[in-house]
Amino acid sequence: MNSYMNPAFLLLFLPLVIIIYAVTKQKYRWIVLLLASLTFFCILSAHLVIYILITTLIIHYIGIWLTHIKNTCNNELIEVPKEERKIIKSKYQKKERFAVAFGVLLILSILIVMKYTNFFLQNVNSLLKVLQNDFRFKWVNIVLPIGISFYSLQAISYMFDVYRGKIEADQNIFRLLLYLSFFPQIMEGPIARYSETAQKLYEGKQIEYNNLCRGVQRIAFGVMKKVLVADRVNMYVQEIFMNYYNYDGGMIFLAVILYTIQLYMDFSGMIDVAIGIGEIFGIKLPENFKQPFASKTISEFWTRWHITLGSWFREYVFYPISLSKPIKNLTSKTRKRFGNYYGPVLTGGIALFVVWLFNGIWHGAAWTFIFFGLYHFFFILMGNLFEPLVRNICTKLHINRQAKWYVCMQIIKTTIIVIFGELFFRAVSMKAGINMFVRIVRHFSFDNFSAIPSMGLALYDFIVIGVVLAIVFIIGCLKEHNINIRELISRRNVVVRWSIYLILIFSIILFGAYGIGYVPIDPMYANF
Numbered sequence: 001m002n003s004y005m006n007p008a009f010l011l012l013f014l015p016l017v018i019i020i021y022a023v024t025k026q027k028y029r030w031i032v033l034l035l036a037s038l039t040f041f042c043i044l045s046a047h048l049v050i051y052i053l054i055t056t057l058i059i060h061y062i063g064i065w066l067t068h069i070k071n072t073c074n075n076e077l078i079e080v081p082k083e084e085r086k087i088i089k090s091k092y093q094k095k096e097r098f099a100v101a102f103g104v105l106l107i108l109s110i111l112i113v114m115k116y117t118n119f120f121l122q123n124v125n126s127l128l129k130v131l132q133n134d135f136r137f138k139w140v141n142i143v144l145p146i147g148i149s150f151y152s153l154q155a156i157s158y159m160f161d162v163y164r165g166k167i168e169a170d171q172n173i174f175r176l177l178l179y180l181s182f183f184p185q186i187m188e189g190p191i192a193r194y195s196e197t198a199q200k201l202y203e204g205k206q207i208e209y210n211n212l213c214r215g216v217q218r219i220a221f222g223v224m225k226k227v228l229v230a231d232r233v234n235m236y237v238q239e240i241f242m243n244y245y246n247y248d249g250g251m252i253f254l255a256v257i258l259y260t261i262q263l264y265m266d267f268s269g270m271i272d273v274a275i276g277i278g279e280i281f282g283i284k285l286p287e288n289f290k291q292p293f294a295s296k297t298i299s300e301f302w303t304r305w306h307i308t309l310g311s312w313f314r315e316y317v318f319y320p321i322s323l324s325k326p327i328k329n330l331t332s333k334t335r336k337r338f339g340n341y342y343g344p345v346l347t348g349g350i351a352l353f354v355v356w357l358f359n360g361i362w363h364g365a366a367w368t369f370i371f372f373g374l375y376h377f378f379f380i381l382m383g384n385l386f387e388p389l390v391r392n393i394c395t396k397l398h399i400n401r402q403a404k405w406y407v408c409m410q411i412i413k414t415t416i417i418v419i420f421g422e423l424f425f426r427a428v429s430m431k432a433g434i435n436m437f438v439r440i441v442r443h444f445s446f447d448n449f450s451a452i453p454s455m456g457l458a459l460y461d462f463i464v465i466g467v468v469l470a471i472v473f474i475i476g477c478l479k480e481h482n483i484n485i486r487e488l489i490s491r492r493n494v495v496v497r498w499s500i501y502l503i504l505i506f507s508i509i510l511f512g513a514y515g516i517g518y519v520p521i522d523p524m525y526a527n528f
Helices: 007-023 026-079 082-130 148-164 173-181 194-203 209-230 234-242 249-280 298-304 307-322 325-363 367-396 404-426 430-442 449-455 459-480 485-490 494-511
Strands: none
Touching: 007 026, 007 209, 026 082, 026 148, 026 173, 026 194, 082 148, 148 173, 148 194, 148 307, 173 194, 209 249, 209 459, 209 485, 209 494, 234 249, 234 449, 249 404, 249 430, 249 449, 249 459, 298 307, 298 367, 298 404, 307 325, 325 367, 367 404, 367 430, 404 430, 459 485, 485 494
């Protein structure tokens, strides 16, 4: 059992947890979820569960420390004259900042050591080689705990929210452990705030028939996306990206398109499964995708793709930097020099740069990920800078920016930018990514397309992929027009509803990527 898509998980582990949860008294149900989460984590990462336990200890005691500082401050304020209160508050605010900074430093230290040690050593060795020094650092054999990048961000958000007074510190360390380790979201998110899920996790809501049906429906939809599409294209994508120098630009470009589709279908499919499991237990996990390929700009794309990661960076990185005193002072100066639009855009670009640098680093320990982050930073910043110019040109040429043809052009442009960004995201190195891009531009042809069936993609496979993509596209279009297909299905009679459910389930069984040559891929974002 290596993921939610494993039959052992879907047909044995999950039903067993549901049954035990259902027969347990309400006040103990959260313990069932905690034990299930720890069991699942141990199956995936064995003894590495120690790291999530350490993380829980850190945020537990930082939360208690912050509460103690706040209470001490409030008690002292009662006893001092009004004119001295500002000094007292300032003194304790410094203590609170130290406490939360200390906690964040501990969490980030674990993440950095576990995830980036070898990347650092590799670059130091490269520098030593350039300096013609024979000394080399040896790589450290480090196995990453599953989901460390995800639960680390949740841990940091918890400490910041306690510090800001948005939530009260939880005195129960085991409840905090459940918040960090809840098994449906431990592998790929979504990244939930404590205020979003904690109460639902602990209240032990009874499993209702409607929630069970809707949960199974969402799970099946996610499994369909992964098994029918993401796993199916993996052989071709793997071959081209690993051996791109043997193929022309047409084959490479097709691989990049298929990888973009694969990543979306895998990641969104896993999120569907996570949200569906949450629905069964009456726990609403935050949505992570909102029709990203309907975006007209790169900036909009990142409000629709991996929504919880974007909102985390916005809340805990972008706003603190852009609202800091140095940036505010700089904004005042640039506003006077460059105007009310360009002044804030230019200084806001500093915070934007930091966000996208961290975004790239968060995804993985490689220069390709750093480039990926800065690539998107560039296009977002350029979009912001050129927006007044584009608006003025459209006004002078009497172009309606809401016209369907214009919107379609914007969507196509954004999709192309996203696709080439994914080329470098998936490339084995920066050199490989550049060479693949050059081959697409300079050696594009269809001469080698006859070799595609030998790499696991026959006409039958393209038909299956096309049908699933059409279904996902239609559902996405309906959502864009505020038509919820799930609500429409729920209003049908039981025969129609279950016919749809069974068709979905049997399509997975009949048309899934199984058999010789097909290797089910591990959840792609679990590696980040």
